[in-house]
Amino acid sequence: MVLGGIFGGSSTTTPQYLTGDKTAIDAFIDQFDTFLFDCDGADRRRRIGVLWSGDHKFPGTAETIDMLRSRGKQLVFVTNNSTKSRADYKKKFDGMGISAEEEEVFGSSYSAAIYIARILALPPPKNKVYVLGESGVEQELQSENISYCGGTDPLLRREMMPIDFESVASGELLDDDVGIVLTGLDFHPSYLKIALGMAYLRRGAKFLATNTDSTLPSAGSLFPGAGAISAPLVAASGQTPLALGKPSQAMMDAIEGKFKFDRKRACMVGDRLNTDIQFGIEGDLGGTLCVLTGVSKKEEFLVKDAKVVPSAYVDTLSDLLGESKAKAEAST
Amino acid sequence: MVLGGIFGGSSTTTPQYLTGDKTAIDAFIDQFDTFLFDCDGADRRRRIGVLWSGDHKFPGTAETIDMLRSRGKQLVFVTNNSTKSRADYKKKFDGMGISAEEEEVFGSSYSAAIYIARILALPPPKNKVYVLGESGVEQELQSENISYCGGTDPLLRREMMPIDFESVASGELLDDDVGIVLTGLDFHPSYLKIALGMAYLRRGAKFLATNTDSTLPSAGSLFPGAGAISAPLVAASGQTPLALGKPSQAMMDAIEGKFKFDRKRACMVGDRLNTDIQFGIEGDLGGTLCVLTGVSKKEEFLVKDAKVVPSAYVDTLSDLLGESKAKAEAST
Incomplete structure (x- = not known):
C-alpha cells in the first residue's frame, strides 16, 4: 500500500x-x-x-x-471530563495498568484553570472563581493557586428560601471578589447555586465552562452533560460561556x-x-x-x-x- | 379627542x-x-x-x-406564574381586597393542564405527566384528573448515586405510563430529576413547558425563570418544549x-x-x-x-x- x-x-x-x-x-x-x-x-x-x-x-x-x-x-x-482532576486520572491509569504520568493528563478542568491563571489573568483580588461543578474543578483551580467559592460547598446544596432572594439581590450572599463564573459537570445543582451564578454574571463576571458537552454517556444511555449545567445560566443571563474543553x-x-x-x-x-x-x-x-x-x-x-x-x-x-x-x- | x-x-x-x-x-x-x-x-x-x-x-x-x-x-x-394554582391566586386576590373568582384565573399551569387533558388527550394509561415544577403544577393537573409523577416528590430531591445511572438507563426508575414531560418553575432542581426528564424524552415523551420566561423578577433583581428549568433538558435532549404560557x-x-x-x-x-x-x-x-x-x-x-x-x-x-x-x- x-x-x-x-x-x-x-x-x-x-x-x-x-x-x-x-x-x-x-x-x-x-x-x-x-x-x-x-x-x-x-x-x-x-x-x-x-x-x-x-x-x-x-x-x-x-x-x-x-x-x-x-x-x-x-x-x-x-x-x-471536568469532574476528575489530573491526580484522579493518574489513579485511573494506574488501576488500568496503563503507564501515564499526572503531568501527561490534560483535562477540561485543568484547561480552565490554566486559561484563568495564565491567559485571562484578572488582577487580584477580583479574580476569584464561582464554581458550578465538582471537586475535579476545585483541585485544578487549587493547583494554579486560584481562589474559588461555590463548587462542592455543602452550604449551597440547600433549598432556596424566600430570604435568599433578598440576600442575593442585595449582594449580601455574594463574594465581592468573584470575577469569573466557571461551570462544569455538576451532580448537585440547586436553584440557589444557579441564582448566585446569575447574580455574578449580572455583575459582570466572565462566563467560562470547562466544556459544554450536551450529554454524558453512561450505563449504555445518555445523561445530562456539562452543557446541561451551564444551560440555565445561558437561558437566564442571555450570555454564552467560553468553553475550555474539546x-x-x-x-x-x-x-x-x-x-x-x-x-x-x-x-x-x-x-x-x-x-x-x-x-x-x-x-x-x-x-x-x-x-x-x-x-x-x-x-x-x-x-x-x-x-x-x-x-x-x-x-x-x-x-x-x-x-x-x-x-x-x-x-x- | x-x-x-x-x-x-x-x-x-x-x-x-x-x-x-x-x-x-x-x-x-x-x-x-x-x-x-x-x-x-x-x-x-x-x-x-x-x-x-x-x-x-x-x-x-x-x-x-x-x-x-x-x-x-x-x-x-x-x-x-406556574408555581401557584388558581386556588392559590384566589387567596392572593382575597388578601389584596380585589374581587375575583377562582374560575376567572388562568395560569400557565392550568393552561398546561387544559392542553394536556383536552387538546393533547393522549390515550390512557400512557398519558401520565412527569413534572419538573412546584405544587401549582400538580394542583392544576389534579383539577383536570391527570395523573403525574415527579414534581414535589421528596424522594427525587436527593443526590444522584452511581447506581441511579444504571436504574435510569435500565428503566427501573422510570414510570412506563409517562407520555409527557412538563416543566415549570422548579425551586428544587436535581441532577436525578433532570436525568429522569431526559430519559422520558429519549423514550418519546412529549415535551411541554408551562412557560419559558428566562427570568423571574424578585427583590429588585432578576432570578432564573421557568426557561432556566427547561434549559438543561433542551440542551441534553436537543428538543424544545411547547410553551403553554404567554x-x-x-x-x-x-x-x-x-x-x-x-x-x-x-x-x-x-x-x-x-x-x-x-x-x-x-x-x-x-x-x-x-x-x-x-x-x-x-x-x-x-x-x-x-x-x-x-x-x-x-x-x-x-x-x-x-x-x-x-x-x-x-x-x-
Missing part, C-alpha cells in the same frame, strides 16, 4: 484504514512526535471509548501506549502552551468525530486517527460529503501494534 | 394615551366586552406590575376592577376555549410588551392596553419602528377610573 504522504485533516482526503497493514502503520507512526489521546469511555455497558470504557480496558491498550513510548513519542491524554481551540492553545510540540508533527487520537477529530483538524495538527471502539462509526466519515474526516482509522487502538487481530485478542 | 375607531394591535398605529382623558377612556372601555389582565409583579422592591407587586397593591386597583364589573365586563386574570398562542386558544369570548371585543391589559402586549396582538384581540407601572417603558413603543405597540396606554391601571390622579392617590 502506498502512503499518501501527508496525513492532513482535510475533509477532502479519503481516510486511510490502517488495521492489519504493518507498513502503513509504521509509516503513520513515524510521521508524528506527539500523540494526543482521548481517554474516556464513561459507558461501562456499551464499552465504547478509546483507552477504556468504565472499568473495562480495551485489549492491548497498555502495550500500545508502551510501544509508542519506546519509539520516543510524547503522549498527552486529553479529556473533557473541540474549543482554547484547549488546544493551552495544551500547546504547556507541552510545546510541533502541531504538524502531532496526531489526535479519538473516537468522536465532532469532538476529538474536529479538535485535531481545527487545531491544524499533522494528523487525526479515529478509533472505531467508540461513539463514531466509519460509515459517518466514509460517506461522500462527510463533514469531519480523520486522516486514518483503526478498528481498535491495539491495531497500531501491527499484530494480527487474533493474536492481540488472545494476549489479554 | 377624536378616537381612531378601531383599536387594533397593529404596530403601525400610534398608541393612544388615555390617562386624564375621561371621554377617551369611556370610549375605549366601551369597545370591549372582555378584559384579560396580567396580574403579577413578583418584585416587591421595585414595585412593578399591573394589579400588584409582591404584597403591594397599586392604588385604585380594586376600584378599577369593580368599575369594570359594574359595566358588565368579563374579566380573566392571566399569569405565567405569549404562546396555545394559551390564548385555551383561554378562548374556556371563556368563549369574541376576540375582536377583547382587550389584553399588561405591563410587558414582549409577553402581554405581544400575546394580545398575536391573538388578534380587538385591543391591547399597556400599563406603565411595570416592566416596559413608553419610550419602548413610542419610538419609530417599535416592534410591539399597544393600542393604548395609561400611567397606572386606576387611570381607567377617570378620576384626577391626585384624587386616585389620596383615596388609598
Whole structure:
C-alpha cells in the first residue's frame, strides 16, 4: 500500500484504514512526535471509548501506549471530563495498568484553570472563581493557586428560601471578589447555586465552562452533560460561556502552551468525530486517527460529503501494534 | 379627542394615551366586552406590575376592577406564574381586597393542564405527566384528573448515586405510563430529576413547558425563570418544549376555549410588551392596553419602528377610573 504522504485533516482526503497493514502503520507512526489521546469511555455497558470504557480496558491498550513510548513519542491524554482532576486520572491509569504520568493528563478542568491563571489573568483580588461543578474543578483551580467559592460547598446544596432572594439581590450572599463564573459537570445543582451564578454574571463576571458537552454517556444511555449545567445560566443571563474543553481551540492553545510540540508533527487520537477529530483538524495538527471502539462509526466519515474526516482509522487502538487481530485478542 | 375607531394591535398605529382623558377612556372601555389582565409583579422592591407587586397593591386597583364589573365586563386574570394554582391566586386576590373568582384565573399551569387533558388527550394509561415544577403544577393537573409523577416528590430531591445511572438507563426508575414531560418553575432542581426528564424524552415523551420566561423578577433583581428549568433538558435532549404560557398562542386558544369570548371585543391589559402586549396582538384581540407601572417603558413603543405597540396606554391601571390622579392617590 502506498502512503499518501501527508496525513492532513482535510475533509477532502479519503481516510486511510490502517488495521492489519504493518507498513502503513509504521509509516503513520513515524510521521508524528506527539500523540494526543482521548481517554474516556464513561459507558461501562456499551464499552465504547478509546483507552477504556468504565472499568473495562480495551485489549492491548497498555502495550500500545508502551510501544509508542519506546519509539520516543510524547503522549498527552486529553479529556473533557471536568469532574476528575489530573491526580484522579493518574489513579485511573494506574488501576488500568496503563503507564501515564499526572503531568501527561490534560483535562477540561485543568484547561480552565490554566486559561484563568495564565491567559485571562484578572488582577487580584477580583479574580476569584464561582464554581458550578465538582471537586475535579476545585483541585485544578487549587493547583494554579486560584481562589474559588461555590463548587462542592455543602452550604449551597440547600433549598432556596424566600430570604435568599433578598440576600442575593442585595449582594449580601455574594463574594465581592468573584470575577469569573466557571461551570462544569455538576451532580448537585440547586436553584440557589444557579441564582448566585446569575447574580455574578449580572455583575459582570466572565462566563467560562470547562466544556459544554450536551450529554454524558453512561450505563449504555445518555445523561445530562456539562452543557446541561451551564444551560440555565445561558437561558437566564442571555450570555454564552467560553468553553475550555474539546473541540474549543482554547484547549488546544493551552495544551500547546504547556507541552510545546510541533502541531504538524502531532496526531489526535479519538473516537468522536465532532469532538476529538474536529479538535485535531481545527487545531491544524499533522494528523487525526479515529478509533472505531467508540461513539463514531466509519460509515459517518466514509460517506461522500462527510463533514469531519480523520486522516486514518483503526478498528481498535491495539491495531497500531501491527499484530494480527487474533493474536492481540488472545494476549489479554 | 377624536378616537381612531378601531383599536387594533397593529404596530403601525400610534398608541393612544388615555390617562386624564375621561371621554377617551369611556370610549375605549366601551369597545370591549372582555378584559384579560396580567396580574403579577413578583418584585416587591421595585414595585412593578399591573394589579400588584409582591404584597403591594397599586392604588385604585380594586376600584378599577369593580368599575369594570359594574359595566358588565368579563374579566380573566392571566399569569405565567406556574408555581401557584388558581386556588392559590384566589387567596392572593382575597388578601389584596380585589374581587375575583377562582374560575376567572388562568395560569400557565392550568393552561398546561387544559392542553394536556383536552387538546393533547393522549390515550390512557400512557398519558401520565412527569413534572419538573412546584405544587401549582400538580394542583392544576389534579383539577383536570391527570395523573403525574415527579414534581414535589421528596424522594427525587436527593443526590444522584452511581447506581441511579444504571436504574435510569435500565428503566427501573422510570414510570412506563409517562407520555409527557412538563416543566415549570422548579425551586428544587436535581441532577436525578433532570436525568429522569431526559430519559422520558429519549423514550418519546412529549415535551411541554408551562412557560419559558428566562427570568423571574424578585427583590429588585432578576432570578432564573421557568426557561432556566427547561434549559438543561433542551440542551441534553436537543428538543424544545411547547410553551403553554404567554405569549404562546396555545394559551390564548385555551383561554378562548374556556371563556368563549369574541376576540375582536377583547382587550389584553399588561405591563410587558414582549409577553402581554405581544400575546394580545398575536391573538388578534380587538385591543391591547399597556400599563406603565411595570416592566416596559413608553419610550419602548413610542419610538419609530417599535416592534410591539399597544393600542393604548395609561400611567397606572386606576387611570381607567377617570378620576384626577391626585384624587386616585389620596383615596388609598
